Amino acid sequence: MSDIAIVSLEQPLESIADELGRSFAEYGFAVIRDHGIPQDLIDRAEAKSKEFFALPTEAKMAYKIEGGGGARGYTPFGVEKAKDAEIFDLKEFWHVGRSLPDDxxxxxxxxxxxxxSEVAGFRETFTELYNAFDKAGGRVLEAIALSLGLDRQFFAPTVEDGNSVMRLLHYPPLPEDAPDGAIRAAAHGDINTITLLLGAEEAGLELLTKQGTWKAVDVPEGALVINVGDMLDRLTNSRLRSTTHRVVNPKGEAVRRARFSMPFFLHFRPDYVIETLPGCIEEGRESEAPEPISSHEFLQQRLREINLA
Structure with a gap:
């Protein structure tokens, strides 16, 4: 069995599409090198993220938006739960979304x-990083389209001005009073189209294989981890898999270290209707394909399930 693909976006997309498709079909995950996000921007973003999470709790809580479902601003430690989980995840986070004109x-x-306002350059840094993620995600989607036998620009109009969200994640050193069974991120699948993750070099990220075993995702420094979300899984009738994954607690000295990462949840446009691609439906089994649903309606259903709406 081949392992999780590690490919370079500097290669012609035609030469990596099949390898990506294989990896997403088997594992729901792939690793991307040479993704085009400048290292100096990543370094600045990591420094700004650490600066924000080091603020006093009362300062961070001023940016918690009641009734906002965590879509923007700050979500404090102990709020988000994985779907069907009884215990909250051991993390806090900040969300940056797409900015659109009022009209x-x-x-x-x-x-x-x-x-x-407490972190100088925060807005400029993360606006730049959001746009860089968006561009890299578009290129990955071109490769995915080719792997599915579609026109390479198939996904471009489906995600144009989509409701993509960048998350700045802080997993504090493991608290001594954490509830029994609590981990940094309990087993879950992502809601969106694809996720691009920066900062997964430190051990902890694991995926659930088809065989039912947990597999660590090993990431070269500076690479992006890409995984399929539930929306793309639904569009492809599970040909590309949204795989259950988690972030387990560290051991040894690492329990006293914080962990930081930055996932970018790339979404379809809210008005895009997720209807299974004809090429992903087996002849005679058309009735088994998922019902069409708008990406906005699908998102709202799932946010309720994870305690954010």
Whole structure:
């Protein structure tokens, strides 16, 4: 059995598409090198993220938006739970979303961003990183389209002005009073189209294989981890798999270290209808394909399930 693909985005997409498709079909995961996000931007973003999470709790809580479902601003430690989980995850996070003009046809779906005044350059840094993630994600989607036998630009209009969200994640040193069984991120699948993750070099990320065993995802420094979300799984009738994954607690000296990462949850447009691709439906089994649903409706269903709406 081949392992999780590690490919370079500097290669012609035609030469990596099949390998990506194989990896997403088997594992739901792949690793991307040479993704085009500048290292100096990544370094700046990591420093700004650490600066924000080091603020006093009361300062961070000023950016918690009641009734916002965690879509923008700050979500404190002990709030988010994985679907069907009894215990909260051991993390806090900040969300940056897409900024649209008030008169945009999709503006009603996307709340305005908020920015912490205590961290100089926060807005500029993360606006730049958001746009870099968006560009890299578009290129990955081109390769995915080719792997599915579609026009390489198939996904471009489906994600244009989509409700993508960048998350700054802070897993504090393991608290001594953590509930029994609590881990940094309990087993879950992602809701969105694809996820691009920076900062997974430190051990802890694991995926659940088809055989039912947990497999560590080993990541070269500076690479992006890409995984399939539930929306793309639904669109492809599970040909590309949204795989259950988790972040387990560290051991030894690492329990006293914080962990930081930055996932970018790339979403379809809110008005895009997720209807199974004809090429992913087996002849005679058309009735088994999932019912069409708008990406916005699908997102709202799932946010309720993970305690964010």
């Amino acid at each position: 945009h046809e999709l503006a009603e779906y996307m709340a305005p961003n908020v920015w912490p």
